[in-house]
Amino acid sequence: MEKPKIDYYVWADKVADQLREKNTKKHVLHGMWTPSGYFHIGNSRVELMIPHFVQRSLENIGIKSEQNFIVDDFDDFDKIPEGLHIKKEKFEHYLGKPLREVPSPVEGHDSWADFFKNDIISAMEKFGINPSIKSSYESYKKGLYDKAIKIVLENSQKVVQIWNDIAKGSKQESQIPVMPLCENCGKSSTTEAVSWDGRELEYSCTSHRKYAKGCGHKGKLKPGNGNVKLPWRLHWPATWFIYSTTFETAGKDHFAAGGSVDTGRAFAKDIFEIEPPMQIPSEFLLVDNKKLSGSAGDVISLNNWLEFAEPELLKFMMIFYQPQTVIDFDLHSNKFLLLADRYDEAEKVYYGNENKDEKREEQLKKYYAYSQVKGLQEKMPVQLNFSIAVMVVQVFPEQSLSELAEILSSKGWIHTKTLTHYNKEKLLRRLELAKNWLKKYAPDDVKFEVQHHAPKDIELSAKEKKALHTIANLLKEKDYDEKSLFNEFYNVSKELGLNPPDFFKAAYKVLLNKERGPKLAPFILTLGKEKVAKLFEEV
Ligand SMILES: [Zn+2]
Structure with missing residues (x-):
């Protein structure tokens, strides 16, 4: 009888189920990386996150497993990467030596390999990923590869043939x-x-x-x-042989016909006489339409990511997309804000505060659970929309993070009076990340500076001025929430025969000396009705 088709909500669960069918006592999941340059978020997808999610999924169905992260620090130092602020001449004569025997590019680390390795180790924990780290250099020196080398030497003719x-x-x-x-x-x-x-x-x-x-x-x-x-084509299957690897993913380029996956699987079966691991090809992660490279100067490492976004957001992105899907990510546009919004939405669904169709709900709940670093909270954590955070830190550039948290509460952006320790940390962190994102990545149309006076050289039509004066009066007289104020802009524009987009443009010109800005209603409410009314009256 044919097996019934299961509709998996998350790709990692499908992989875990396939591994379960192998009836192995304990699964060993691998990632592998050469510490010649920075480990960027694209590497992290293949070598850390995918095995991590599979491990979580195996754990959920009660199957034992371990995650290893193989650091190939016995590999050659074959290139001096850009963007390191080092004197290249100082390192040239180390070319060809094992990475572990090259001095660190930055003082305070034992070697070139250790510098880049330590950067990841310091980040891994913050992402809640804790694999065993295995140095290939040490493994060879300890003799772990001796048996594999002997097998290759005794079968060298057959190896060459294959x-x-x-x-x-x-x-x-x-x-x-x-x-x-x-x-x-x-x-x-x-x-x-x-x-x-x-x-x-x-x-x-x-x-x-x-x-x-x-x-x-x-x-x-x-x-x-x-x-x-x-050599690499043998080192790879020899590593499976040594650790009894059962699952691994690799960049899809390795899977090309005649590539190292093909030879590795053949060597595993015919030379080392083992069953090769289940392998899935993983697609690239593009940032700003470019493939990331560990040797480029503007790489985004895991620690860089933590400067402008929560670890949960990166994990969410990685579990959200199938490994075989290209992730086209962008830090300089709305794609980044959209990711934050999607995560918040999944959080709402997880805690039952938003409904979707059944399949979508199950998916979002799982994505959310898989993204967590510190475990799940009993109640829904406080949420501060990233775009609102970006707006608030610009409206009140002088205020400390704690003061900003109070402003958020008084303006009704967060709906809780007393913050738990967890929530306060979450809130302050998002504010800080928003500040950092603005400094480093935000596009110009997101950045603004609130004007103290209406700009002197401002050009507005009579209708636009009239609309702004009308809104100024209404702001002084009435109470608004986001929705009612938004509707008011339309009512006033309509009454005066003004195109609403022209009204918005006029308002931004007065408030920001720009033609665009954050969503106007929440922006005005954050800025304060009195202040806005005064500025509108100046034109
Ligand atoms: Zn020599």
């Missing part, structure tokens, strides 16, 4: 596909294994790379404890 067949390579059959570390210069990409007698490996350091030259040394060594490395 490699040539799948990757359409042209390696000589006699080639020995391992990388001895030259005992003279410490490099491995410039060496060539010449012979293997079952005990000793003979090599010469005579190859040239774009970034490193062989030193000419010839020697013999007994493979073990990190004096031999595996």
Whole structure:
């Protein structure tokens, strides 16, 4: 009988269910990354977040698992990235050495690899993601890869055959596909294994790379404890072999025909004799229409993200989109504010304060739950819309965050008089993030400065002036909420035969010396009716 089709609400639950069918005692979920430059939010999707969500989902169905984050710090230092404010000459002669043996670009860290690794570790916890961190450099040195290297050496002809067949390579059959570390210069990409007698490996350091030259040394060594490395196409399946990896994702480029996924799976089965992990390709995350690169100067790391948004928002975005979907994100436009709005909406749905159709509700509830860092609160946390936060910090640029929180409460933007510790922190943090976003990313049409007087050179028609005076009088006489004030703009415009958009433009010109601004009704209520009436009367 065919299995009934299950309609999964969240992609991670589908993956977890597929893993359950494998009947493995304990699942091992992997992410892998080379610490040559910054770990950006695009890397975090593939190497941290996706395995994290799958782990959460496995946990929900009572299946044991662990998440490993493999730091490939034994990889070569092959490029000096831009944007680091370092003297490049100082690092040039380290090109070709393992990243773990290159000095840190910033003082206070043990190595180049450690500097970038420490940046992620300090952020991971703030995202509520705590994998075991495994240094490849240390694993090789401890001998963890010795068995895999021996298997490769004993099967080198077969390895080369598979490699040539799948990757359409042209390696000589006699080639020995391992990388001895030259005992003279410490490099491995410039060496060539010449012979293997079952005990000793003979090599010469005579190859040239774009970034490193062989030193000419010839020697013999007994493979073990990190004096031999595996090339990437073998290192990857060897890592599955060592850790019994059952799930992994990788950037979709690895999945190209003849690529490292194809060879890795073949080596796993035919050389290491293991079942390769379940793998799903993951799409790119574009920021401002560009693929992120760890070596670019304007990269967004996890710690950068925390300067202008909550960790929950990034997690929400990552669980919201299927791994196979390109995320086209943008920090300089409404896309960012929209993300914050979507998260707030999911929060309302989660706590039963907003209704959607059943499937959508279940989905949003799950997205929300998966995004949490500190666990779920009993009652719905206080919400401050990001756009309102952006407006408030600009209307009251001099006030402290605590003073702003009081203003928000007095203006009715938050509907609670006494804030719990959790809520107060949430509120103050959003205000601070809004300030930082304004400083660094916000587009010009979001930024404004409230005028102390109506601008001198302002040009308004008689009808526009009349409309502003009418609103000024009404503001002094009547009480409004957001909706009734908004309606009033239309009533007054209509009565005077004025196009409403022209009224709004006129109002923004007086208040901000700009033709556009935040939503006018809430803006006026935040600014204070008296102040606005006075400005409108000046024209
Ligand atoms: Zn050498």
